[in-house]
Amino acid sequence: MAPRYSREWLDYFIPETIDWHRDGMPDTSRAVMKNLVLQSQLWPHGIPDVEVIHRVEGVVSYQRMQALVDRPIPGRFDLEHFQRIHHHLFQDFYPWAGQLRTAPRDWPMVKMGPDVAAVRAGQRHVTEIPHSYFKASEVPQAAAAVLDRIAAKNNLRGLPRAPFLDELTKVWARVNAGGSPLFG
Known part of the structure; x- marks a missing residue:
């Protein structure tokens, strides 16, 4: 029987942070997305602490946003441009930034x-x-x-x-x- 959930969607999360129901369904409500924060042998998918990620992400992405005021990313505000901006803001946190x-x-x-x-x-x-x-x-x-x-x-x-x-x-x-x- 095919799974009733998206395996591709689960790939966005740190596997150890996904809860599983008895019926075999995943629960990602407390799962932590794979990230680049403190990636190491201990944490190959990044730090599994969502509170730390949110705090650091807030500070660093704000700093990157402020940098855009001085040096905007040129473009036409189309999808490709939007992706480049997203990558700039979140490149330190998520492997898929801008994708x-x-x-x-x-x-x-x-x-x-x-x-x-x-x-x-x-x-x-x-x-x-x-x-x-x-x-x-x-x-x-x-x-x-x-x-x-x-x-x-x-x-x-x-x-x-x-x-x-x-x-x-x-x-x-x-x-x-x-x-x-x-x-x-």
Whole structure:
């Protein structure tokens, strides 16, 4: 019988951090993605501590983002350009930085995350809910559609603050629907 999960998706995670249910199904809710942080013989897939990764990633990717202010990556804000920016920001952390997500190919990726509607409604204790993202096979076309929308609006240049923020929010929501956000 074929597995009911994507082996390719599991390849993104440090194997020892994946929990397995009795029925043979994986649970990646506490799994740690393979990373480049403190890679060694002890940790061939990177450090298995998600809290440390998030803290270091936040600081270093912020520094890399600030460097882009002084030396932007030239491009047309198309998918290839977006990939180069993603690689620049996350090259120290993930082996797939700048690459499109390749799994799961045949069904939407689902990850748990905060209930954004509850946050927007002002709830203080927000639960996690499943968020569905494009199938990996749909990511290139979906990304092109979103980035074409930005290009058609002159990459949002010259818009007053309120319309800029409104349009950026819509665009970012669509980019994020690609999942992590389109990348591995």
